[in-house]
Amino acid sequence: LESAGLVAFGQAESAEGVEEARIEFLGQKQGRLKAAQERLKTLEPAAKRGYGQRFNAVKQALEAACDGAKARLERPASLEDRGIDLTLPGHRPRLGHRHPLTQTADELIDLFGRFGFAVARGPEVEDVRHNFEALNIPPSHPARDPLDNFYLSEGTMLRSQTSTVQIRVMENQPPPVRVIAIGRVYRPDTVDATHSFMFHQIEGLMVDRGVTMADLKTVLRLFAQSYLGEDVQIRFRPSFFPFTEPSVEVDMLWHGGDRWVEMGGAGMVDPNVFRAVGYDPDEVTGFAFGLGIERLCMRRHKIDDIRLLYQNDVRFLSQF
Numbered sequence: 566l567e568s569a570g571l572v573a574f575g576q577a578e579s580a581e582g583v584e585e586a587r588i589e590f591l592g593q594k595q596g597r598l599k600a601a602q603e604r605l606k607t608l609e610p611a612a613k614r615g616y617g618q619r620f621n622a623v624k625q626a627l628e629a630a631c632d633g634a635k636a637r638l639e640r641p642a643s644l645e646d647r648g649i650d651l652t653l654p655g656h657r658p659r660l661g662h663r664h665p666l667t668q669t670a671d672e673l674i675d676l677f678g679r680f681g682f683a684v685a686r687g688p689e690v691e692d693v694r695h696n697f698e699a700l701n702i703p704p705s706h707p708a709r710d711p712l713d714n715f716y717l718s719e720g721t722m723l724r725s726q727t728s729t730v731q732i733r734v735m736e737n738q739p740p741p742v743r744v745i746a747i748g749r750v751y752r753p754d755t756v757d758a759t760h761s762f763m764f765h766q767i768e769g770l771m772v773d774r775g776v777t778m779a780d781l782k783t784v785l786r787l788f789a790q791s792y793l794g795e796d797v798q799i800r801f802r803p804s805f806f807p808f809t810e811p812s813v814e815v816d817m818l819w820h821g822g823d824r825w826v827e828m829g830g831a832g833m834v835d836p837n838v839f840r841a842v843g844y845d846p847d848e849v850t851g852f853a854f855g856l857g858i859e860r861l862c863m864r865r866h867k868i869d870d871i872r873l874l875y876q877n878d879v880r881f882l883s884q885f
């Protein structure tokens with residue numbers, strides 16, 4: 566009886582199956598256990614004791630097997646039973662995305678990559694040699710003024726321009742060179758709608774035999790049209806940088822169409838810079854440029870205040 570019951574409960578595959586086994590073995594009216602109990606009454610008193618103990622053990626085992634089978638087959642109440650409507654739209658998780666400045670940087674890397682420029686990197690904590698000396702900026706030059714730079718300890722500073730990377734690249738490889746470098750630069754400027762004490766630049770450097778100013782203007786114009794649109798207007802103004810000769814400043818017509826905003830500086834690499842890194846200025850020529858990434862991003866997305874790019878207000882960021 567016991568083993569037959571255990572098998573029946575153990576093999577039951579549905580609630581109905583368990584119920585059938587329960588009725589067969591534990592049923593109050595005609596169950597097999599009930600029958601065994603009836604037999605107890607017919608026994609001699611001497612036999613009753615042992616039989617009774619055995620009876621109780623079997624009864625407990627079968628009841629436990631019955632409970633176990635029920636628990637095994639019990640399914641949680643369905644979602645519908647719990648009042649949950651699976652056809653309702655769910656809560657859409659809010660996904661993050663890249664910051665607009667990072668998007669701009671990635672796009673510039675992609676664009677210049679198609680012009681054949683590889684990506685170079687340099688440290689933000691720089692030495693004075695890479696930030697000034699090798700760039701033909703003598704100790705007396707006003708660009709070195711402590712009021713215009715973040716000097717750190719002995720001969721180091723937060724770089725004020727990514728032109729430092731030009732030097733690092735040329736120190737480490739012979740010409741030809743065609744690289745860009747993107748990163749943060751630091752200047753103690755007063756913060757306003759178009760200035761910040763930290764911003765990002767993209768530096769470009771191309772050195773080879775016979776590189777000319779026409780190449781520089783072509784690359785910058787093609788780049789501006791690719792990133793800002795075919796109809797963008799840019800202009801080159803004569804300027805001066807110690808590390809380029811001749812030098813220009815590059816302006817773009819702002820998105821309102823009513824004013825020119827400086828995009829950055831550029832020019833033909835000064836022979837003194839080539840000498841500082843061991844290149845022969847009679848062998849190669851080159852151009853370099855340094856553009857502000859924030860302003861490119863602002864012109865592209867019609868953003869009017871640079872500070873929005875640093876405040877990380879999700880209402881602003883989620884628009885890009």
Ligand code: PHE
Binds near residue numbers: 812
């Ligand atoms: N380094 C210059 C600046 O920060 C920009 C520049 C780069 C000019 C390369 C000429 C050549 O203003």
